[in-house]
Amino acid sequence: MSASEIVHVSLGERSYDIVLGQDLIANAAAAINPWLAEKGLGKGTARGVVIADRNVSGHARVVANHLQAAGWDISVAEVDPGEASKNLGMASRLYDALVQLKTDRKTAIIAVGGGVIGDLAGFVAATFNRGLPFIQIPTTLLADVDSSVGGKVGINHPSAKNLIGAFHQPFGVLIDTDCLKTLPRREYRSGLAEVVKYGVILDADFFGWLEQNAEALLEQQPGPLRHAIARSCQLKAMVVEQDEFERTGLRAALNYGHTYAHAFEALAGYGELLHGEAVSIGMVCASRLAERLGRIPAEMTARQIELLKRCELPVAIPENLKVRGPELVECMRLDKKSVAGKLRFVLPTKLGHVELVEGIDEAEVLAVIEAC
C-alpha cells in the first residue's frame, strides 16, 4: 500500500486538506479529528451525521462504525440514490432527520457518496442552523476529482440544475480510491469527462498525458488513477484559491461544457444522462461553437472527441433524448453564468486555455446542437 498524499486548498480560515490514498475510510478519525480540532471543535464534541445513499451503505457503515469506535456520537441518514434525489424535498427530509437528532452547531455532516450526496448533504450543512461543519468522503471518480472540492453545494430546481445552492467549504476531503472498486463502470467513465475537462481548460500537458494513458485509466490502474485524481484536485484547488465565489470569471472555466450539459440533463429528465456524460457532449458542443466562431481550428475539437471516445464517453446527443430546439436555449438562460438573460459560454482558445465569452448569436448556439 502506498502512502497518502495531500493537496492543500488555501482559503484563509476556510483552508483545508484533500487526503488521497488507499484503505483510508476504515481509519477516518485519524484524518477527521485533527480537521475538527484545527477549526476549534475539540475532541470532546465529536458528534456527526453520516449522509449517504443506499448504494454506498457499505462504505458509510465502515465510516460510521469506525467513528463510533473512536468515541464519536454518530448517526446515519440514508437517501435514495441518483440525481433525482438532489432536490428540495430530499433536503427537507434531511432537515427533519437533523431536527429529530437534535443536531447542534458542533455536529459535523459527513457526506459519504458521489456528487449527488456531496452536493445535497453540503447544501443541508450550509443551511441547517446557518451552517454546520462539513466533511467530504467521495466514493465516485467524479466526486474524487471535482464535486468534493471547492465548496459548491446545492440542489436542482425542476427547471434547471444546481439553481439553489451555496458556497460551503468542507473541513477536509478524504479520498479513498478503494471505494471505486464497487463503482459501476458507467459511473466511473462519467468521472473521466471532468478529468478530460481539466486538460482542455488548464493544462495541455495533462491533456497529452491523458492521451497517453486513457486505456490505463479505463482499467483503473492504480498509478495512473492516482495521478489523474491528484492532478485534477491540484488544478481545481488552484482555480478555487483564486476565485472562490466565481466573481472574477476565472472559476467559470470549470464550467466548460456545462452550459449545454446542464440543459441536456434538465430537459432529458434528471438522471437520464449522467452528469459526466452530459459534460462530455457539452464540451464537444462548446468546442464546435468556438470553431464556428473562428476561435479554434477543427483539429482541437477532433482531439477532444478522440480522447472522450477512448474513455468510452458519448460525444453526440443520443437519438432518444428530446433535448434539441429553442426550449434548450430557454433552459440555458437559467444558467448561473447568464447576465441580464444573455448567455455566456466558456470557450477554448487553445489546448489548456479557455475564455468566458458573451454576445454569441443564439442561432450559432442552436446550429451547434443540430450538428451534435
Ligand SMILES: NC(=O)c1ccc[n+]([C@@H]2O[C@H](COP(=O)([O-])OP(=O)(O)OC[C@H]3O[C@@H](n4cnc5c(N)ncnc54)[C@H](O)[C@@H]3O)[C@@H](O)[C@H]2O)c1
Ligand atoms: N459541487 C461541485 O463542484 C460539482 C462538480 C461536479 C459535479 N457535481 C454534481 O455531482 C453530481 C454527479 O455526481 P456523481 O457522478 O458522483 O453521481 P452520484 O452521486 O449520483 O453517484 C453515481 C451513482 O453511483 C452510486 N455510487 C456512488 N459511489 C459508489 C460506489 N463506491 N460503489 C457503488 N456505487 C456507488 C450512487 O449511488 C449513484 O447511483 C451531479 O449532481 C453534478 O451536478 C457537483
Ligand SMILES: O=C(O)C(=O)C[C@@H](O)[C@H](O)[C@H](O)COP(=O)(O)O
Ligand atoms: O466547481 C465549479 O466551479 C464547477 O463549475 C465544477 C462543475 O464541474 C460542477 O458541475 C458544478 O456543480 C457546476 O456548478 P454550477 O454552479 O454551474 O451549477
Ligand SMILES: [Zn+2]
Ligand atoms: Zn461538472
